[in-house]
Amino acid sequence: MRVCAAPPFAEDAPRVDDARLRAHDLLRVARLTLSGDEPEWVHDALARAPWVVVRRARAATGFVAAGVRGNARSQRFGTWLNIEDIEISRSPEDLLDIDPQQDRAALPALAALATLRETASPLHDFVWGPTGSAGFELATGVPTLTESSDLDILIRVPQRVDRATVDSLARTLAQAASRAGTRIDAQLETPSGGVALAELAAHRPHVLARASSGAQFVADPWRAP
Incomplete structure (x- = not known):
């Protein structure tokens, strides 16, 4: 079964990063x-909630x-996605202004978000905000979280921080x-890409940075490639 659609542009077309859209942004x-040739569930998912999430991959101009x-x-x-087909764009930090539905607020992931x-x-x-299931539910209003769901968050850290801040x-x-x-x-979110806080807090000599150009181990995520 395919896990990714073939691109609607030439395979050798130049690919770029569109600064207006960033990984984890949710798009209606x-x-x-x-x-x-996509899985059947894709049609059901889009009928239920016509939202997609920006992923870390480069696309041709206009996509x-x-x-x-x-x-x-x-x-x-x-x-x-053709950029002209975007109706609404919401970043993780935009979602902090959205309160969950009253009957959902006690779910562990949303309770943790409220505490933060x-x-x-x-x-x-x-600058930070929820991603994953919590972000999707807040953006769309569609119940997505369960009692066992984790809370995923994105923290934007464009400038270097010290070890004490990471530990805190x-x-x-x-x-x-x-x-x-x-x-x-x-x-x-660092100049090198997305890095797990847990890896930085473990003070490993190299951490995995995920960027649109691919994932790689780096010694200093604040040294842009």
Whole structure:
């Protein structure tokens, strides 16, 4: 079964990063042209919620690499979206202004998010917001989280931070996760790409940085490639 659609542009076409759209942004689409060989669940997912998430891959000018979410964790399909078909774009930080539905607020992931929003912490020194299932539910209003769902967040860290700040962020998230009875996975967006906070907090000599050009181990994620 295909996990990514063939691009609607020439394979050798120059590919670029569109600065207006960043990984983890959620896009409501007016339409999405499908190739016909995608999994059947893709059609159901888009009928339920016509939203896709920007993924880390370069596309030809006028297009963006996007992903469709299904009901199960295994249901993820990569595709390509014509930028003219975007109706709404919401970044992770935009979603902090959206309150969950009242009957959903007690879910562990949303309870952890509320703690992070309301409690004074070093997190508030950065631009950040929810991604993953929590972000998708807040953006779309479609129930997506379950009792066992983790909370995923993105923290934008364009400037170098010291080890003490990394450790403080890791402690803050661990405390909020423990209080809510869930797990919080944080990714720092650095000049080299997305880096897991857990890897930085472990003070490993090299960490995996995920960028639109691919993933690679780097010694210093703030040294742009």
